[in-house]
Amino acid sequence: MQEEIQWVQEVLSGNKQAYSHIINKYKNQLYATILGMTRNPHDAQDLVQEALIKVYYQLGKYDNRGSFASWIYRVAINHCMDEFRKKRHIEVRMTEESMEKNLEHPEVIFLKKEKNKQLELLMDTLPEDERMIILLRYVNELSYEEISELVDVPVSTVRNKLHRAKKKMRNTIKREGGYFNEVSNCR
Missing domain, CATH: 1.10.10.10 (Winged helix-like DNA-binding domain superfamily/Winged helix DNA-binding domain)
Structure with a gap:
């Protein structure tokens, strides 16, 4: 957790490269969560990228009052829910054939x-x-x-x-x- 706070502070101080540490730590977990919501690998990849961009621009709003992991999940899931509300549907597809x-x-x-x-x-x-x-x-x-x-x-x-x-x-x-x-x- 301390490491994540340090990365956030570095990004906010202008070191944009520090954000790659956050991406590397959370991208797979976010992908798994969003894939479970969309059941579509392509949509999940797009939503993860969009969510990570949103997280980047909202880093200044992280207030250290809970775990950074919970905060980043909340931002990503809220982003997905906003997108779902816009589209008013969730695409359902089996992905098993393409995954294994x-x-x-x-x-x-x-x-x-x-x-x-x-x-x-x-x-x-x-x-x-x-x-x-x-x-x-x-x-x-x-x-x-x-x-x-x-x-x-x-x-x-x-x-x-x-x-x-x-x-x-x-x-x-x-x-x-x-x-x-x-x-x-x-x-």
Whole structure:
């Protein structure tokens, strides 16, 4: 954390090269978060670049009152949410084919794709705030405290929203069936 504050101070003092340290430290984590929101690698790359530019211009607003990581996530996620509101839709695409070449048996590949498609459909049934908390918790593996700071709600609200989101997903599975219902009935 001290290192990040030093980088911020260097950038604000005119050393623009110090910003490359911040980019290198956070670009992959931001990409993973934004990819989880967009489900489109190209859009995620564009949004990460735009968000990092926005962070650069807002560095002076960082007040050292929380972790720098939470602050940078908040700026990036707010930027994405603004873009989503402008477009009024989120593009949903499977990215598994472009991200990995799988040499497994065709049936296993099919089942993995089906599972991912079902999971995306389940996630799409959630309100935006609950979907975001699920992504931050399980994709980015952030703590409840970090999520709380990031989305600016109490830790208890994060816990409640996470619980409600998982409950809604379970109810959807029970009601509509699908891959996850088949798996849960096998136990």
